[in-house]
Amino acid sequence: MPVVPMKELLDRALADRYGVPAFNIVNDLSIEAVxxxxxxxxxxxxxxxxxxxxxxxxxxxxxxxxxxxxxxxxVPVTLHLDHCPDRSVISDCLxxxxxxxxxxxxxxxxxxxxxxxxxxxxxxxxRGAHVEGEIEGIxxxxxxxxxxxxxxxxxxEVAVDFIRRTGVDCFxxxxxxxxxxxxxxxxxxxxxxxxxxxxxxxxxxxxxxxGLSAEQFQDLIxxxxxxxxxxxALKQVYMQSSLEFLRGAExxxxxxxxxxxxxxxxxxxxxxxxxMRTFGSSGRAW
Ligand code: 13P
Numbered sequence: 001m002p003v004v005p006m007k008e009l010l011d012r013a014l015a016d017r018y019g020v021p022a023f024n025i026v027n028d029l030s031i032e033a034v035x036x037x038x039x040x041x042x043x044x045x046x047x048x049x050x051x052x053x054x055x056x057x058x059x060x061x062x063x064x065x066x067x068x069x070x071x072x073x074x075v076p077v078t079l080h081l082d083h084c085p086d087r088s089v090i091s092d093c094l095x096x097x098x099x100x101x102x103x104x105x106x107x108x109x110x111x112x113x114x115x116x117x118x119x120x121x122x123x124x125x126x127r128g129a130h131v132e133g134e135i136e137g138i139x140x141x142x143x144x145x146x147x148x149x150x151x152x153x154x155x156x157e158v159a160v161d162f163i164r165r166t167g168v169d170c171f172x173x174x175x176x177x178x179x180x181x182x183x184x185x186x187x188x189x190x191x192x193x194x195x196x197x198x199x200x201x202x203x204x205x206x207x208x209x210x211g212l213s214a215e216q217f218q219d220l221i222x223x224x225x226x227x228x229x230x231x232x233a234l235k236q237v238y239m240q241s242s243l244e245f246l247r248g249a250e251x252x253x254x255x256x257x258x259x260x261x262x263x264x265x266x267x268x269x270x271x272x273x274x275x276m277r278t279f280g281s282s283g284r285a286w
Pocket of ligand 1: 082083142178179180181206207208209210229230232233
């Protein structure tokens, strides 16, 4: 059975200090290509959906596509809902079989965020699912959510208290990371990851993976970032490979959609495999 609980996947990765890549898939082709990469690398993998992707397909159709494509995949896979401030979408995805959700209530004050996240954790538990928590916005706009303003970072004590009292299975700290391409080299607060993991034993989620160096990934993974999010890199490689192919098709006057799909798939697969090797998840499937 390839679909495994998020917590199992992350607890193993934290214990052995590798990172499980969490790719924001955008359609059936990218789901299939990421799964093919995971099979090729014998890597566990997280497929995550933005609220925008859930709305584009409809929860039921997206879940059906996922279930069909994952059926014969022989590596551990988890389906996760990325940044979601909307409780009704959270409930809908949990009901639809998502294995975990990021309840992103960073716009609420911490006390109200804590109260509601505790409810989301109880709701997820009743369905055998898990929860990622967040109290600080990650800088950058992704799929229509977020802000370009710098994150307001809470103290270590506040973050540790939130993690302990809510019982979240994973936490997304703001450490100078940002969604999208970095416009300047990020200055990352590595120590905060170490401090949070040491105080709570809970795996961290590294957001804003696109544009970080192999050294930055590996250092943060060694400190306890067991979930590593990649979205922009997938979107870019998908669209740039399409553009490159379509330019060639135009020049040759040849319009064959399956050749385009093969080209896109190869590009997404090799991007995903590269990240799995960098994160040390290759060969970790069980
Ligand atoms: P990037 O778009 O920078 O890869 O970040 C992905 C992410 O953190 C999704 O939540």
